Amino acid sequence: MRSHFINHQSIEAKQVDLNTPAIKADTDPIVPSASYSGSEPTRFQCHFQDCMEMYASAEQVSAYLNTHQDWFCRCAHPMKVELLTDNGYILTIGSFGAFGYKVEPKIGLELLPQDENSYQIRDGDCPNLIG
Structure with missing residues (x-):
């Protein structure tokens, strides 16, 4: 069988017998480890550690980062954000x-106050999410 493309290059393609049985690969069944109880959360x-260069003045960046309550929820959209504390948020990723299960991964983020013109975000547990 020949196939022609717009640029007139041709490729030779073999015909395949679709009635040939598929090759079965040897696979091990998925078995949970003996220590897995099924009720423990994973x-x-x-x-991760990095830094970000800012292209505005230090004063302008400081003013912006110090008022994160005004923009953090809006900028995280479409992720959902819940206010946890004055500087803390719960972010739903x-x-x-699949397979009848549904998960909503969440992360707790705390925007730490500046320390010598350095700003950090600390992640942590989300209270009241795991019983």
């Missing part, structure tokens, strides 16, 4: 589901 953990 906790994910990672570490999204809603995901």
Whole structure:
């Protein structure tokens, strides 16, 4: 069988017998480890550290970051944000589901006050989410 593209290059393609049985790969059944009880939450953990250059004056950046209550929820959209404290938020990453399960991963974020013109965000547990 020949196939012609717009630029007139041709490729030779083999015909395949679709009645040939599929090759079955050897796979191990998925078995939870003996220590897994099924009722324990799975906790994910990672570490990230970086910095961001700002192209405005230090005073302008400070004024903006110090008033995060005015813009944080708006800028996080479409993620949902709940105010936790004056400097803390619960951020819902999204809603995901498969095989009859649905999860809404959430992260607690605290925007720390400046320390020598350095601003940091600390992540933490979200209270009252895991019983």
